[in-house]
Amino acid sequence: MSKRMDGRADSNGRVYQASGDQHIVEHHHHNEMGSVAWEGIESVRHPTGGRAPVVLRDRTELMERLQAAVAPEAGNQVYVLHGMGGCGKTAVARTLFQYATTDGNRVGLWVNAADRTSLRSGMLAVAADMGATEGELIAARNGLRAPADLVWDRLGSSARPWLLVLDNADDPEILQDGGWLRVSPRGTVLVTTRRAAARWWLHAELHHVGVLPREAAAQVLCDLAPESGTMEEAAEIADRLGRLPLALTLAGGFLSHQVIDPWTMTRYGHHLGGHGHVDFIDQGAIALAREDARHLITRTWQLSLDALAGRGMQESTALLRLLACYGADPLPITLLNTPQINGVVPQARAEVALRGLLDQSLTAVVDVGVRCLQTHAVLLASVAASTPREQVTELTGTAALLLAAHVPAIPQRGPQDPRMRLLAPHVIALLRNSTEASVVAETLDVAVRLTCALHRTGDYLSAWELASAAVAGAEPELGREHRLVLSAHSRTGRALFRLGRFEESEAVLRSVLADREKLFGPDDPDTLDSYFGINPPLQELGRVAEGIALLRRAMDGRERVLGRQHPLTLQAQAHLLECLPIAELVLEVDNAEMPLPQECALHLGPQHAVTLGARLSYAVALFRLGRFDAAVLDARLVAEDYQRRHGPDYALTLSAQHLSARARAALGDMDSAVELMVVVAHRREQSLGAEHPYTVQSYELLEEYRAQAAAHLTD
Known part of the structure; x- marks a missing residue:
């Protein structure tokens, strides 16, 4: 094939490109999750705004109006409850929710709209609840289709009428930016917010919720x-x-x-x-x-x-002040069950302290798929404002340590711990609440690791938003040239790449590279990481030679600094096999003392992620060199290993099968190529979405192979 095919990759991806008659079209996603079941953690069928009132007092006229809004055939309308924090907006919404799901026979859907990540995650959980397929959901999470369009398409096709509550929408911009707030004849939307300006709520019916008579x-x-x-x-x-x-x-x-x-x-x-x-x-x-x-x-x-x-529970005061370091979103309870809490509350007394807060209604347990604590935002603000200044550093420092203990130092591929996404708003809240540079740095380190974890599960939008917010919160305190600030910028650039914003990605990553070279030198591990990470957007933007040169610099530097057998050195060498000019590739493959996969297995073990990646890269190299029999065998074997480890929908399983199909087609075995490409195309559609470039490419090749198979039959 001589036509140009688009290749996309990032720090964990691969791009195979060539010109002329070389068969070089393949795409891989390294260090990321393949297709998995939807990991929606929000219990959208249950309110998460704390405890329901024993009896909703007053509000009679308001409740009559709202009950009419969920009567049979009612819909196509947005109602906004506005008022200051603590005035009972959520209590009204909970009462209506209960009425709508019982007397009103409606589907009740509850989403926390306090921040972008919580809103999107909750709304996609709504789409899942309304019947969206796994492929549609993953494509929306990856930014490959408009998430709000998917949600509202599913809401509009609901067989039953519904009530959708968007709670804590105190930042209306995020509803507008994503197109999340719409109407549908199938249901009614209820919003709770502190923001009453009419410009935010065009065509909505506003109701002020004030103090009680x-x-x-x-x-x-x-x-x-x-x-x-x-x-x-x-x-x-x-x-x-x-x-x-x-x-x-x-x-x-x-x-x-x-x-x-x-x-x-x-x-x-x-x-x-x-x-x-x-x-x-x-x-x-x-x-x-x-x-x-x-x-x-x-x-x-x-x-x-x-x-x-x-009553002997002095620790409850310290625990409440610790909770006030975080945000008002649900906070996983397991966060409190680690030795790091000893700096504020003895771990053995944390249970007693928490029970005291629960008994006094100062916090509440909510279940969003993970057992969490949720504390009213106004209460948290009041507690934070009254905390003695001399205690703030110790409290925020302990809060950072608790977060750090729950985010892996090196996030792995595979299904995400559902607590990870829940921690994101609390990381940002802690950055806002911290003024001590050491605490800000510790929290930013957690943010960078958490961003990486989200990225490696394919949640690129959340990764980008967390990295961007972390930069905004930490850079004023630490400065642009701080190593962790640059790491957060780098994560932002890599997420932008996965979102298809290649020019922006390249600009961010190039700026980070320039700063790292100036501050740390060319052989610093972070600088070498920048050489490695900027290659994918350069390849996508057509600057192939420049990308290869920087990738070489990464490999050579890693060999000098880390050693020839270090996983990162071997990883960079494997990536070079995928984009070297053919003349250089022949020398690289034929003159090596030992094939790269064997070298990786020798030093890292046969099941190490870099070893498996090198085996796939080597199979690609064989394919590029026209050694199709060997490529078929190697691609089949590595595909089987990936499937055993990660399942049939894993991205690298599909990449290896894709390569195997191409090699079979090159050998003239069109029936096998068609059979295998049918599987690859279907599974990519399910995991990436129908519009993803890799899915489109797979279906194009499938049609090409079917046409060739039909031509052979007529001959």
């Missing part, structure tokens, strides 16, 4: 702690708490859990004035006409912590 607020306290006092006493407490539902919930949780020495509401009221106000920003919220209730949250949780301390 006096009587309803008093009743909330009586619902939660019915033995603590009269309605009038409850009303006085409610007034002092600004009648803010979150503050009332915290106060009621406190009163209901005093067992040895129960408190009355009167006694509680006497203690409310003993704690100072803490002013924190509730951005985008509408201020209250009377005393700003944002100042009042501190009073409630501080009394709860004092009571816990009086």
Whole structure:
């Protein structure tokens, strides 16, 4: 074949290119997950916004309007609940959700819309719930088709009417940027947000959710702690708490859990004035006409912590302050079950401390496929603002260590630990909450590793967003020239490449390369990694010779610095086999003292990932040299090994089978080539999507082989 075929790769990919009559079209994805079942972790059929209210007080008129919105045949409308944090927007949404899924006979779908990653992950889980295929979902995650289009196509074809709740949408830009907020005649959308500006919610019906009327607020306290006092006493407490539902919930949780020495509401009221106000920003919220209730949250949780301390659970205070270092998204509970927590709370006491917080309604357990804690954002902000300054460094440092303990130092290929994606918003929150350079650096190191883990599972959009956000959070503190900042930029560039933004990828990676050369020198491992990593976008942009030159520099430098037998040196040498000019390739293959796969097996072991990759690269080299019988044998054997290790949908399994089919076709065995290419094309469509270039290429070759097979029959 003489026509040009597009090749794409990144630091873990391969590109085979040549001109003239060479048969050089193949694509591989190294160090990435193949086709796997959808790993959606969100329990989209259940609300994740904390506990439901015992009884939803007041809100009668609002609930009547919203219940009408989920009546039979109702749909094609967006409703927005707006108000300051803690005013009960999520409680209203939960109540409607329960009504819609029972009395309304609707499918209920709940998505956390607090940040881009959570929103996309949740919405794709909605698509999966609505019947999207595995291939469609993976293509959307990889950025190969518009994720929002897939979600809304599935929602629009739902057999049952639905209610979709987008909770905590306090950054409306992310809904607009991705085209996530739409309408459908099959369902109703309910949004909760602090942002009330009409420009964000065109054509939506807006409803303000404010504080409760006096009587309803008093009743909330009586619902939660019915033995603590009269309605009038409850009303006085409610007034002092600004009648803010979150503050009332915290106060009621406190009163209901005093067992040895129960408190009355009167006694509680006497203690409310003993704690100072803490002013924190509730951005985008509408201020209250009377005393700003944002100042009042501190009073409630501080009394709860004092009571816990009086019962011998002083560690609950430290644990809550530790949680305040993170974000309001679900936080995997296992994070707290590691020795690194000893810097703040003795690990043996973490369980007791957490039970105290749960008893006082200061946090809640939610199940999103992984058991997590979720704490109200307003409460976290209040706790963080009141934390003594001398404790901040120790708290944020411990928070960073806990994250570091849960993110692998060297992320591996294969199915992702579902906790990884859940950690991303907390890494970014910790970067925002940290001011000590050492803590920022530790957290950025976690972010870089986590980005790599997401990338290697094919979640390129999340990897790009995490890397970009990490750079934005850390660079002001550490500076552009910090080694970890440059690593985060590099991860951004590699994710951009996988998203098909080749020019942007090359620009970012070239800038990183220039900085690394200047700061660290040409033989630094990070600089060598840049030589290696920039080759793929250069190949894609047609700058083949430049890419090969930098790849050679990577291999030579790694050999000098790391040694001839180091996995990274051997990996770079294998990649060179895939793009060297034919004349050089002949010398490289025929003059070697030992074939590269054997050398890798000798030094790394026969099942090492680099050994398997070298075997596939060597098979490609044989194919390029026209040694088709040997190429068929090597490609078949390595395909079998990949399938045993990673399954039939694994990207390298398919790449090896693809190569085997091409070699069989070159030998004239068109029936075998067609049979094998049918499998490859179908599995690539399922794992990559119908529009992925590798899928398109496989189907083009399939049609070519079928035509040749038919021509042979007519001859």
